[in-house]
Amino acid sequence: MFAKTPEADFNCDYPGYSGLWCRLIMAVTSYAMTNNSVAVIHGPANCAWAVRNFCQTDYSLYYGNPFLHMPVTNIDQDDVISGGADKLIATLKEVDRDYKPEHICVFDTCSTALIGDDVQSAIKTAQKDCNARIDYMSSAGFTTPPLGKSIEQTALSYADMMEAPSEKLENTVNILGQYKEQQDCSPVPGKKKCKNRRKYKDDASELARFVEGIGLQVHRVLVSGNHDYIKTAPQAMVNVISCPTWGFPLAKKMEEQFGVPYIKQCIPIGIEPSKKWVMELAKFTNKQQEAENFIQKELDELMPVFEKTKSFVDGKVALIECGRNSQTAFARPMALALALQELGMQVRLFGLHPLELKAKAMDYEYFMQEGFDPLILDGNYAYQQPVNIVHVIEDLGLRQAGYVYFTQDIFPAARGGVFDPASAPRVETGVHLRRVLNAPARGVGFKGAKALYENIIEAVMFSARGSRPTLYGRVHGGFYENF
Amino acid sequence: MTNQTRQIAIYGKGGIGKSTTAGNLSAALSCLGKKTAQIGCDPKADSVNTLMGGDFIETISDITRQYGSSETSLNRAVYRGFNNIVCIESGGPVPGQGCAGRGVLVALDLIRKYRFFEKNNIDIALYDVLGDIVCGGFAQPIRHSYAEEVYIVTSGEYMSLYAANNIAASIKLFAQQGLNVRMAGIIGNLRNVEKEEEIITGFAQKLGVPVVQFIPRSELVQKAELQGKTVIEAYPESGQAGIYFNLAAKVLDNREMFIPEPVSKQEVIRLLDLARTEIC
Numbered sequence: 125m126f127a128k129t130p131e132a133d134f135n136c137d138y139p140g141y142s143g144l145w146c147r148l149i150m151a152v153t154s155y156a157m158t159n160n161s162v163a164v165i166h167g168p169a170n171c172a173w174a175v176r177n178f179c180q181t182d183y184s185l186y187y188g189n190p191f192l193h194m195p196v197t198n199i200d201q202d203d204v205i206s207g208g209a210d211k212l213i214a215t216l217k218e219v220d221r222d223y224k225p226e227h228i229c230v231f232d233t234c235s236t237a238l239i240g241d242d243v244q245s246a247i248k249t250a251q252k253d254c255n256a257r258i259d260y261m262s263s264a265g266f267t268t269p270p271l272g273k274s275i276e277q278t279a280l281s282y283a284d285m286m287e288a289p290s291e292k293l294e295n296t297v298n299i300l301g302q303y304k305e306q307q308d309c310s311p312v313p314g315k316k317k318c319k320n321r322r323k324y325k326d327d328a329s330e331l332a333r334f335v336e337g338i339g340l341q342v343h344r345v346l347v348s349g350n351h352d353y354i355k356t357a358p359q360a361m362v363n364v365i366s367c368p369t370w371g372f373p374l375a376k377k378m379e380e381q382f383g384v385p386y387i388k389q390c391i392p393i394g395i396e397p398s399k400k401w402v403m404e405l406a407k408f409t410n411k412q413q414e415a416e417n418f419i420q421k422e423l424d425e426l427m428p429v430f431e432k433t434k435s436f437v438d439g440k441v442a443l444i445e446c447g448r449n450s451q452t453a454f455a456r457p458m459a460l461a462l463a464l465q466e467l468g469m470q471v472r473l474f475g476l477h478p479l480e481l482k483a484k485a486m487d488y489e490y491f492m493q494e495g496f497d498p499l500i501l502d503g504n505y506a507y508q509q510p511v512n513i514v515h516v517i518e519d520l521g522l523r524q525a526g527y528v529y530f531t532q533d534i535f536p537a538a539r540g541g542v543f544d545p546a547s548a549p550r551v552e553t554g555v556h557l558r559r560v561l562n563a564p565a566r567g568v569g570f571k572g573a574k575a576l577y578e579n580i581i582e583a584v585m586f587s588a589r590g591s592r593p594t595l596y597g598r599v600h601g602g603f604y605e606n607f
Numbered sequence: 608m609t610n611q612t613r614q615i616a617i618y619g620k621g622g623i624g625k626s627t628t629a630g631n632l633s634a635a636l637s638c639l640g641k642k643t644a645q646i647g648c649d650p651k652a653d654s655v656n657t658l659m660g661g662d663f664i665e666t667i668s669d670i671t672r673q674y675g676s677s678e679t680s681l682n683r684a685v686y687r688g689f690n691n692i693v694c695i696e697s698g699g700p701v702p703g704q705g706c707a708g709r710g711v712l713v714a715l716d717l718i719r720k721y722r723f724f725e726k727n728n729i730d731i732a733l734y735d736v737l738g739d740i741v742c743g744g745f746a747q748p749i750r751h752s753y754a755e756e757v758y759i760v761t762s763g764e765y766m767s768l769y770a771a772n773n774i775a776a777s778i779k780l781f782a783q784q785g786l787n788v789r790m791a792g793i794i795g796n797l798r799n800v801e802k803e804e805e806i807i808t809g810f811a812q813k814l815g816v817p818v819v820q821f822i823p824r825s826e827l828v829q830k831a832e833l834q835g836k837t838v839i840e841a842y843p844e845s846g847q848a849g850i851y852f853n854l855a856a857k858v859l860d861n862r863e864m865f866i867p868e869p870v871s872k873q874e875v876i877r878l879l880d881l882a883r884t885e886i887c
Contacts, residue, residue: 201713202672207704239706 147274151263156192157303159350160226163194167233172196209246216250227351228258237264272484276373283377289359296343298360301371302328330569337418338411358382365389372486390490394463422570433577438468445532446476455487474501475511549583612724616734616748619760620770624796629735630657634839635855637690641730649737650699650707658688661835666698667714678721712747749788760794763803775867782866789864792819802882814867820854
């Protein structure tokens, strides 16, 4: 499927494809993970509106980071004709004076990129009169329509904000492709932090637990923090990767630019992937003994739940939905597939837009190197349209209780076929919901695996009970204690 | 647009003498009793300079940026030059910034929106368009059906013919797309290249269009320009003025329009080689 798919450019081979997540949205949303910063959008007001609207609706899958100011230069027709550089310089000075941020990042848009506004020179001019450091992130939507490519390009920009390290900090690790603020931010400055408001550990805290569990220290979780936090990232001894789409490009560039080595890793879900993630880091840092002790302790806790889960789903088909529109997830469903294979399930991925598969070639390469090549349903399912799970079940000739449906929670409102959850086991994949504050999101690692197993048991039990679950029962039922 | 106003676009390679030709053509047309407007479609904004006594006028771009886009703004950008010719410059950004093509489009849209030619009973509107069709913006006078009649100014030099050929290719494309734009002919602005008239004639034949007029090189043109005037104004009795009057008369009479058949780059070179061989 990968070989047959054309390169990830915007072309007429996929006339139905449209990237809902414009590169501008992707870039600004990632920058929203930073603190004490202001995003200056160099373009028409409507572009800024689109980003703001995205950030405040269901589509944003709100990351739980603090509100980001995003003033706009409000480029109009006259500016398109005459160039908008003067307006950008004036805006930057105004933003520096009024917002007093530590860092400003300029994001260009299609209109200013098409006329070739010299953003770098404008920044250089404005910088003389500004206290905040100003950086630029190329973000014109037309430059990389596929989401995966947008992410790659955006990730690279963060290396440009970094500085060569004056010293290396022993036993320190950066986690790339994660967000820190989601777990410990407070939406209201000065108010109590929101730690531990989740049912499960999120990705960043679970990976940090791995790092600290073998006697190392987390230096930076990127993208997060203020400008000082980002610029000093190259002081770490090694970079580890959570999400490859975000992490690999940045890790590669940091290695080239600052000589920080990286370990090629991917989202660890399940027992073996989590063990591998920890052991690779341990080998690199010479902490094998600590890692073995850590892993053993984790497994002691996890194995009973694993075995119980396996007894529920061994031999069943795992239907893993990758996306309900063009915003296909790939790395996480693949990581999930690995975890489900451990449980003895036969994995089938579907709803994977080929263009996004190619755009996320980094994820693909990782899993291929691992020798993991699960079945992907490449039928006549319409791209960009939600694949009706009922049709998938019928097409595969699956019998009830012979499968578990792992739903895609990107755009949960997108219709993906309606069926009675009381008769079909359905588990949220947690691709994006995990980012939402207070959402019952599972993370990665051993804790994430435990949460996944619990969710699978819950789904299977619900489907077998023959009646609809109640909200009260789900929230307060003490479900796991009763079986 | 109005049926009364004939809208003509003058295209050609940069520096080939479009503005000189357009200015003298406008002047001659006005002397022949036609109410004429000349619209400069170039951010340099120097098209109507010789009609304005050497003055540079404020452009539509400058004015709309300052006062907004309105009929009042358009009227502010209208100047009266030699023989009451309406002079307008679309204007645009300083070199190296912004999008000049967009500036041309906006200016022309403004003229159309406020029905300027109809309201001012203009008989002939002449668009003097920057150099080659370098981008969509500079194709606006013909792409958006402002001008349906195109004259290409060329010399017998390779690059000039090459540019003319490209413009002809654009006209053919637009015609195929259903636009009414057609080529009226070639104006040969001679640079004293050997066998120049034969080269231009051969090129025109290949394209399937006529050569409307050859304009010989004359020092009167530069002398007039240094006075901020056209030859028509400065030396009305001269032979050079007579040539421009001839051109104006032919343009007025010309009703034949063509879809050109552009040639390949190799054919242009072959044409020049042939002329050179004959010289040898």
